[in-house]
Amino acid sequence: MAGIKDVAKKAGVSISTVSNVMNEKKPVSPELRQRVNEAIEALQYEVNPVGRGLKSNKTNQVGVIVPSFNQVYFPAILQGIHEAGFKFGYAISVFETGGDVERERQHVRFLQHSWIDGIILASYANGENISDRKYIRSLVNSSSRKKKIPVVSLENVLDPGIDAVVIDNKKAAGIAVNHLLEQGHKAIAHVAAPLRFQIGALRLEGYRETLEKAGLKFDGSLVCEGNYSPISGYQCMMELLEREKHFTAVFAANDQMGIGVIRALLDRGYRVPEDIAVIGIDNNFPSTLVTPSLSSVNLPKYELGYQAMYLLTERMKEPDKPRCVITLDTELIVRRSTSKEGSDTWNLLNW
Amino acid sequence: MAGIKDVAKKAGVSISTVSNVMNEKKPVSPELRQRVNEAIEALQYEVNPVGRGLKSNKTNQVGVIVPSFNQVYFPAILQGIHEAGFKFGYAISVFETGGDVERERQHVRFLQHSWIDGIILASYANGENISDRKYIRSLVNSSSRKKKIPVVSLENVLDPGIDAVVIDNKKAAGIAVNHLLEQGHKAIAHVAAPLRFQIGALRLEGYRETLEKAGLKFDGSLVCEGNYSPISGYQCMMELLEREKHFTAVFAANDQMGIGVIRALLDRGYRVPEDIAVIGIDNNFPSTLVTPSLSSVNLPKYELGYQAMYLLTERMKEPDKPRCVITLDTELIVRRSTSKEGSDTWNLLNW
DNA sequence: TTGTAAGCGTTATCAG
DNA sequence: CTGATAACGCTTACAA
Numbered sequence: 001m002a003g004i005k006d007v008a009k010k011a012g013v014s015i016s017t018v019s020n021v022m023n024e025k026k027p028v029s030p031e032l033r034q035r036v037n038e039a040i041e042a043l044q045y046e047v048n049p050v051g052r053g054l055k056s057n058k059t060n061q062v063g064v065i066v067p068s069f070n071q072v073y074f075p076a077i078l079q080g081i082h083e084a085g086f087k088f089g090y091a092i093s094v095f096e097t098g099g100d101v102e103r104e105r106q107h108v109r110f111l112q113h114s115w116i117d118g119i120i121l122a123s124y125a126n127g128e129n130i131s132d133r134k135y136i137r138s139l140v141n142s143s144s145r146k147k148k149i150p151v152v153s154l155e156n157v158l159d160p161g162i163d164a165v166v167i168d169n170k171k172a173a174g175i176a177v178n179h180l181l182e183q184g185h186k187a188i189a190h191v192a193a194p195l196r197f198q199i200g201a202l203r204l205e206g207y208r209e210t211l212e213k214a215g216l217k218f219d220g221s222l223v224c225e226g227n228y229s230p231i232s233g234y235q236c237m238m239e240l241l242e243r244e245k246h247f248t249a250v251f252a253a254n255d256q257m258g259i260g261v262i263r264a265l266l267d268r269g270y271r272v273p274e275d276i277a278v279i280g281i282d283n284n285f286p287s288t289l290v291t292p293s294l295s296s297v298n299l300p301k302y303e304l305g306y307q308a309m310y311l312l313t314e315r316m317k318e319p320d321k322p323r324c325v326i327t328l329d330t331e332l333i334v335r336r337s338t339s340k341e342g343s344d345t346w347n348l349l350n351w
Numbered sequence: 352m353a354g355i356k357d358v359a360k361k362a363g364v365s366i367s368t369v370s371n372v373m374n375e376k377k378p379v380s381p382e383l384r385q386r387v388n389e390a391i392e393a394l395q396y397e398v399n400p401v402g403r404g405l406k407s408n409k410t411n412q413v414g415v416i417v418p419s420f421n422q423v424y425f426p427a428i429l430q431g432i433h434e435a436g437f438k439f440g441y442a443i444s445v446f447e448t449g450g451d452v453e454r455e456r457q458h459v460r461f462l463q464h465s466w467i468d469g470i471i472l473a474s475y476a477n478g479e480n481i482s483d484r485k486y487i488r489s490l491v492n493s494s495s496r497k498k499k500i501p502v503v504s505l506e507n508v509l510d511p512g513i514d515a516v517v518i519d520n521k522k523a524a525g526i527a528v529n530h531l532l533e534q535g536h537k538a539i540a541h542v543a544a545p546l547r548f549q550i551g552a553l554r555l556e557g558y559r560e561t562l563e564k565a566g567l568k569f570d571g572s573l574v575c576e577g578n579y580s581p582i583s584g585y586q587c588m589m590e591l592l593e594r595e596k597h598f599t600a601v602f603a604a605n606d607q608m609g610i611g612v613i614r615a616l617l618d619r620g621y622r623v624p625e626d627i628a629v630i631g632i633d634n635n636f637p638s639t640l641v642t643p644s645l646s647s648v649n650l651p652k653y654e655l656g657y658q659a660m661y662l663l664t665e666r667m668k669e670p671d672k673p674r675c676v677i678t679l680d681t682e683l684i685v686r687r688s689t690s691k692e693g694s695d696t697w698n699l700l701n702w
Numbered sequence: 703t704t705g706t707a708a709g710c711g712t713t714a715t716c717a718g
Numbered sequence: 719c720t721g722a723t724a725a726c727g728c729t730t731a732c733a734a
Contacts, residue, residue: 001463001464003726003727003728004727004728005727013704013705014704014705014706015705015706015727015728015729016704016705016706016707016728016729016730017703017704017705019728019729019730020703020704020729020730023729025729025730026703026704026730027703028703028704029703029704032703032704046460046461046464047464047727047728048464048465048466048726048727048728049464049465049466049728050401050404050405050410050465050466050726050727050728051405051710051726051727051728051729052727052728052729053401053710053728054401054402054405054709054710054711054712054726054727054728054729055709055710055727055728055729055730056710056728056729056730057710059401061444069426069427069429069430069433070426070702071422071423071426071427071636071701071702072422072702074426075420075421075422075425075426076422078420078445079420079447082420082445082446082447091444091446091461091465092444092445092446093412093442093443093444093445094429094433094443094444094445095433095442095443096430096433109397110442112352113352113397113398113399113400114400114401114442115399115400115401229699229700229702230697230699230700230702231699231700233699234699256702259640259697259699260699263697263699285422285637286636286637286640286702289610289637289640289641290640290641290642290697291641291642346581346610346614346641348580348581348582348584348585348610348611348614349580349581349582351421351422351423351580351581351607351637354710354711354712355711355712356711364720364721365720365721365722366711366712366713366721366722367713367714367720367721367722367723368719368720368721370712370713370714371713371719371720374713376713376714377714377719377720378719379719379720380719380720383719383720398711398712399710399711399712400712401710401711401712402710402711402712402713402726403711403712403713404712404726405710405711405712405713405725405726405727405728406711406712406713406714406725406726407712407713407714407726408726
């Protein structure tokens with residue numbers, strides 16, 4: 001594989017001229033440009049990003065750190081990130097934390113001294129304990145040697161100094177609960193996402209506010225905290241049933257738990273939605289496959305990833321522009337778990 | 352962030368000594384080692400991989416190129432790759448081709464001149480046309496400057512010179528078809544994966560051989576070629592029904608198409624499995640969620656990824672050892688789409 | 703407009 | 719055992 005020197009030799013020019021042709025930073029005469037381009041073509045030369053990186057403090061790599069390479073959620077986000085990355089000339093390195101903040105910090109640290117150009121982070125740190133808070137603050141001025149490394153937070157607003165791409169979790173929860181209210185439900189249980197994190201707390205908050213706005217009382221014993229997984233939804237539902245409280249509908253904080261909820265209800269002999277209705281958040285394709293199909297609030301997953309990558313490129317261009325939070329829209333999807341009129345077609349596309 | 356020079360200054364030694372302490376390539380006296388380690392600790396020094404990469408021709412980065420960041424298939428594979436990569440000290444860069452060989456070559460080319468240490472490739476090139484064949488050959492001696500870049504092929508045997516991690520596709524198809532035969536089916540249709548690729552061709556071959564071994568005649572008009580996607584399975588099934596041939600079972604080359612097949616059959620008023628039984632290959636979690644649940648042949652997806660990464664590290668250590676193909680085992684999973692006694696529980700774990 | 707040369711952070715060679 | 723120094727491939731002042 002050819003290097004810049006080979007090109008220079010072949011074209012009979014100096015290496016700086018080759019560099020200038022490639023980077024268009026300084027003007028080069030047409031003749032030389034021509035000769036250089038021919039040499040580049042002939043030798044199939046492409047710049048070596050390692051050499052360039054050393055000099056220019058840029059690697060054209062961004063790191064993506066997520067809790068899990070989750071089956072239903074992560075791929076679409078990664079597609080968005082990758083597509084935008086490809087467009088703007090960045091390669092994507094991926095890291096999984098398993099929800100372990102220590103491992104997350106390890107990955108961040110690794111990326112920082114890799115001279116990566118930016119980080120997209122779906123963090124599990126929550127600013128509750130002091131060490132997490134220090135860690136989050138450290139991200140703001142996260143720097144490699146002399147350059148700051150921009151961080152874009154995915155799905156939660158980490159720090160007033162960190163860009164983020166999110167959805168309005170409170171609103172999404174409100175959309176879900178409102179739908180149940182409109183169906184005539186007066187007693188609605190909630191299978192929550194982990195409450196020590198923003199997503200869980202905000203969706204709970206949206207649930208509570210929407211109930212109260214409708215003149216209903218919030219009842220903590222109708223809430224059970226899961227961990228996003230389908231099985232936790234199943235377990236929460238079983239626990240709620242054991243409490244023997246009255247409710248006719250369940251709002252699950254995500255579709256995966258919603259599916260677990262449906263399974264639990266069916267296993268206990270309830271009809272869905274006649275006895276108890278269920279709605280989730282995410283609008284993942286499996287929700288269309290179960291019977292009854294699960295109503296949900298759509299999250300624009302691909303868009304979330306794309307915008308995160310886009311925000312990162314903007315931040316790299318203008319490190320000092322004011323901090324930016326992009327909030328994407330959500331949308332109600334009515335299926336059979338809340339309404340006999342809901343859609344019941346399997347999603348056979350895009351998976 | 353501190354560099355090697357800062358450490359050297361702080362410890363009062365030369366940079367080579369610092370390097371020797373870090374890499375343990377040459378002995379260093381205990382006193383100096385101590386001083387250096389203290390300085391490293393104090394400054395939170397970690398080597399800069401860009402500088403190291405330039406010198407040592409190693410980046411500790413591995414590129415993974417796949418047709419799609421597929422929802423059901425890719426995440427588990429990536430988990431396996433990432434886990435093994437983390438263990439052996441490699442970061443994972445991911446690239447999606449959308450099944451476009453031109454884009455695939457673009458990514459490969461990019462990785463080659465990135466001085467990446469290795470490539471895991473799920474290729475869509477098929478050695479049919481001459482340009483593909485040349486491209487595949489070029490992977491064998493794929494080199495960046497002076498060093499060969501090892502390639503591990505995922506899911507298909509690309510070239511006699513390229514390591515691969517695969518499953519025995521013929522055998523997996525045989526397992527599926529045999530199961531149908533054991534259920535008493537004598538006329539079995541096949542919704543095939545793209546036949547110009549190994550996976551599709553081998554699964555078709557396994558289908559044909561198993562039929563013939565059972566004394567049944569292979570009938571090409573019972574075969575319809577899909578493209579892996581659920582919707583293509585749906586369309587194929589519709590087309591097979593229109594041909595008005597008799598069959599009582601369908602072997603779909605993957606679960607996604609199998610789910611499409613079930614949907615088509617239900618839409619046309621057939622009962623599954625009473626009128627027509629269906630089996631797939633993959634054992635993805637959505638297959639447990641549909642009604643009836645889809646029988647399948649399990650593929651060890653995580654293991655596929657883990658072994659690919661492992662193979663790569665072995666190859667990097669010993670570039671000249673004989674080429675290695677790892678074939679992983681598959682296993683029949685009986686659900687309701689082929690047998691009333693099959694399992695019908697939703698998979699609520701690991702997604 | 704073009705070329706020369708310094709230097710990015712590290713490793714490796716070789717002389718002390 | 720230790721340290722000076724030359725690479726690695728590239729960008730970028732600065733000199734011509």
